[in-house]
Amino acid sequence: MYNSLLVTTAQHICTITINRPDKLNALNATVVEELGMAIDEIISNPDIQSAIITGAGPKSFVAGADISEFLTLNETEGAALAARGQAMVFTKIEQSPKPIIAAVNGFALGGGCELAMACHFRIAAEQAKFGQPEVNLGLIPGYGGTQRLTQLIGKGRALEMMMTGNMIDAATALQYGLVNHVVPAEMLLEKAIGLLTLINSKAPLAIAKCIAAANAVFDAGKDGYAVEVAAFGACFATADKQEGTTAFIEKRKPVFTGK
Structure with missing residues (x-):
């Protein structure tokens, strides 16, 4: 059913793994479309109570978008790309009535940071790094990053991250309030599953x-x-x-x- 995702469900928890490790799990049109399908399944399937989004491999959660898809887009097409992605995936995650958390196992940059922020909260591996480096491409975040980063860490810190394009490490993300927990990489999914198992026991x-x-x-x-x-x-x-x-x-x- 999916070409770019691994989707499994156990104990009423769905785990979505973005599975393009050779591309550092970068978001392309296929990934965005399939994420939208997977979120629809989470929301509609009564056997699923909550979900985790993570990335394949040890290096990256999602290291941004597939920039090659941007090269030929004009102003109208760029705006349409952002609007479509927000509607298909990012807003849908944020508004899901079932908890969806990000297990950030590595780089969460650009669209990857935006994907993590759309989730209800975030857990990071110790080696995780976060950033919105779109200014390096002459762009700004387009999947809700300007809004959610400001909401989560405050205007001053958000503007510094967006305007410098600098990354922050997991410890800084915890200090800023961008993530709820930082754990060793080998404990990342265990921590996420433990939290969701507790949440799933509630009403x-x-x-x-x-x-x-x-x-x-x-x-x-x-x-x-x-x-x-x-x-x-x-x-x-x-x-x-x-x-x-x-x-x-x-x-x-x-x-x-x-x-």
């Missing part, structure tokens, strides 16, 4: 509403507090709320059904 509808409410913080068209109030109220209509509160009173572990 799925409540998890989805946490994502939606947090996203509303950065949506100028929404009142985040109103989104929270509505989502909080909606939780009271779920069987999971009844199970969770009852289990708490009865001093037992809840068994959530996502209903």
Whole structure:
């Protein structure tokens, strides 16, 4: 089904591995299209509760876009490329009601940094490096990088990274708040799976509403507090709320059904 991805599911966790290690897993049109298909499958498949995105090989998560595809594009085509990628993949990941985390195993540059930032949070291997070096090509980030990097690490740091094109290492990314955890490479997927196993044990509808409410913080068209109030109220209509509160009173572990 996929030419550029390896997609597996175990224990309700889907792992998407971008599988172009000879190209440092660079994003091309095929990868973007297939990522969109894989995200659709994650969202629609009831057997999948959460997902991990990572890169094949020891060197790279995603080391940017396939620059050869840019050479012949004009202004209109460049804008269309960015809009299509945002709609097909990056916004879809960010708005997924199921948690999707990035396990960054190496270089996350350009579109790779943007892909990691579209995920709900990030875990990095110790050798990971992050950057938005598009200015070196006479370009800027086009897959949401100018927005998400600023949201995650603040305007000053984001502008410095984008305007210098400099990379930061995993320790700096942790200090900046770009990643949640830094672990040895051999523990990267174990850490990601452990976190998602814990998240998967919680109420799925409540998890989805946490994502939606947090996203509303950065949506100028929404009142985040109103989104929270509505989502909080909606939780009271779920069987999971009844199970969770009852289990708490009865001093037992809840068994959530996502209903």
